[in-house]
Amino acid sequence: MVLSKNTLNPNVLKAEYAVRGPIVELAQNLEKQGREILYFNIGNPQQLGQPPLTYVREILSLLNHPKLLNKMEKLQDLGFASDSVERAKKIMELNPAGLGAYSQSAGMPFIRQAVADFISKRDNIPTDAKNIFITDGASKGVDLILNSIITDNVGIMTPIPQYPLYSADINLFGGKLVSYYLDEDSNWGINRELLENSYNKARADEIDTKLIVVINPNNPTGSVLSREHIKMVLEFAKKNNLMVLADEVYQENIYHDEDKFHSFAKVAHEEGINIPIFSLHSTSKGFIGECGYRGGYIEMRNIDDEVLLQLLKIRSIGLCANTSGQIVTYLMVTPPEEGDTSYELYVRERKDILDSLTRKARIIANELDSIEGISCATPRGAMYLFPNIKLPDRNYGDEPADFAFTKYLVEQTGIVTVPGSGFGQKQDTWHLRITFLPPEDKIESIMKKFKKAYLDFIKLK
Ligand SMILES: Cc1ncc(COP(=O)(O)O)c(C=O)c1O
Numbered sequence: 218m219v220l221s222k223n224t225l226n227p228n229v230l231k232a233e234y235a236v237r238g239p240i241v242e243l244a245q246n247l248e249k250q251g252r253e254i255l256y257f258n259i260g261n262p263q264q265l266g267q268p269p270l271t272y273v274r275e276i277l278s279l280l281n282h283p284k285l286l287n288k289m290e291k292l293q294d295l296g297f298a299s300d301s302v303e304r305a306k307k308i309m310e311l312n313p314a315g316l317g318a319y320s321q322s323a324g325m326p327f328i329r330q331a332v333a334d335f336i337s338k339r340d341n342i343p344t345d346a347k348n349i350f351i352t353d354g355a356s357k358g359v360d361l362i363l364n365s366i367i368t369d370n371v372g373i374m375t376p377i378p379q380y381p382l383y384s385a386d387i388n389l390f391g392g393k394l395v396s397y398y399l400d401e402d403s404n405w406g407i408n409r410e411l412l413e414n415s416y417n418k419a420r421a422d423e424i425d426t427k428l429i430v431v432i433n434p435n436n437p438t439g440s441v442l443s444r445e446h447i448k449m450v451l452e453f454a455k456k457n458n459l460m461v462l463a464d465e466v467y468q469e470n471i472y473h474d475e476d477k478f479h480s481f482a483k484v485a486h487e488e489g490i491n492i493p494i495f496s497l498h499s500t501s502k503g504f505i506g507e508c509g510y511r512g513g514y515i516e517m518r519n520i521d522d523e524v525l526l527q528l529l530k531i532r533s534i535g536l537c538a539n540t541s542g543q544i545v546t547y548l549m550v551t552p553p554e555e556g557d558t559s560y561e562l563y564v565r566e567r568k569d570i571l572d573s574l575t576r577k578a579r580i581i582a583n584e585l586d587s588i589e590g591i592s593c594a595t596p597r598g599a600m601y602l603f604p605n606i607k608l609p610d611r612n613y614g615d616e617p618a619d620f621a622f623t624k625y626l627v628e629q630t631g632i633v634t635v636p637g638s639g640f641g642q643k644q645d646t647w648h649l650r651i652t653f654l655p656p657e658d659k660i661e662s663i664m665k666k667f668k669k670a671y672l673d674f675i676k677l678k
Contacts, residue, residue: 231388233381233639240623244633255663257652258633260436260600262506265654270505270566272301272559273548277510279305280316280544298559308544316540322533324351324514325540328547332514335550336496340483348517348525351546353538354508355466355499356382358515362428362462362495365528367392372419372426374412374459378603378640378648380436395419395426396641401605404594405438407431407446412453428460429453431481434467437603437640437650439578439596441476447484451492460493461485466513467599469503472575476597482518494518500545502600504570512542512549574600577653577660584664585651588671602651603637609675619647625674630666
């Protein structure tokens, strides 16, 4: 047969993405049969009821249908903020072809400049728009970088547990996954010894490790790195001649006052560590939560111009990032400012979303932690809980125990989670990844169902 599973590129078969794997398929089948399904497997805030920010949607709707801009009175009647209308007009001037036209491959120039200004202001460091590509979500930035640097024997250091985009891409592009463990006993922090162990083991296996991925704030563990930890990772990378891929898509999702987001770019600049750094951001997370629009960017630092040109060439094969997502990226980095008509509402919406996430993280973590056999710290960042769960030592056939439990959980309750084995975990430990995005008024009933399912499952023969 010309096309069968066996004739596919074997790397396609090796790539796995647990967040949307067989547990989700099972849930979708149950949903078709009329069951209520609660999707807590994926950080998709608007699917679980988080409202979009008004200023983002006002401007997007005007740009998608610019004729509306000639109906000022109607727009006022509909409650559009006057600055949203003004900004939509300004964007039309900057991008007269409108959203239906391809943009330049690296993204609309004024958006790349706005991202550069955003980083400069956030970090107080010089940033050049030529080093920024606007992407369809952060995922496409990861694809671009890993695809461009992986050759046969190239190793990519990836945290365990990790967001499975990384292991999937490394397998797909034929690279070597060089895992480094996060330290569960110290709030899932990064530990120099564990980094050195992982790097040295790969070297002993003759793997040419070239890049380290760091996710901060972290999915799935919810940890937030201190400046000292970031500096330590940068020094480790410099010593071993590694590039850094800093996945910073959760930079706005920090819930404890004593934690602060430090970007890798800023710490590297301040410490004079001039190694190649790829930094990612996204419109999917934070308090914007516009996952479906697929917006994001990649900022590349200390990269040779010739390399940038090659990356741009690869980027241009896909023509450009979708234009609505580019606009959402623009709006993310240029929010309303004090004095703008939409400012107050923007501040209120942002506060409501972040306050609610802070409460939900605490409530769900406490509920989980109170169940005997489960321990769960309150996440300090991102959108996930990663409880450690005890599961009985019995025969689960070919399935890991946590997979068997997540399957049981969907079948019994409709609650969809991801088994820790999809993210990687220390041997003989079991975890689940759960988003803390469910609406607050549903948490109590969800947790009741969860607890009953867990207690029933551990009693099964
Ligand atoms: C750590 C991390 N990086 C990247 C992504 C991809 O996000 P997107 O492609 O929607 O920007 C996600 C999505 O959940 C994530 O958790």
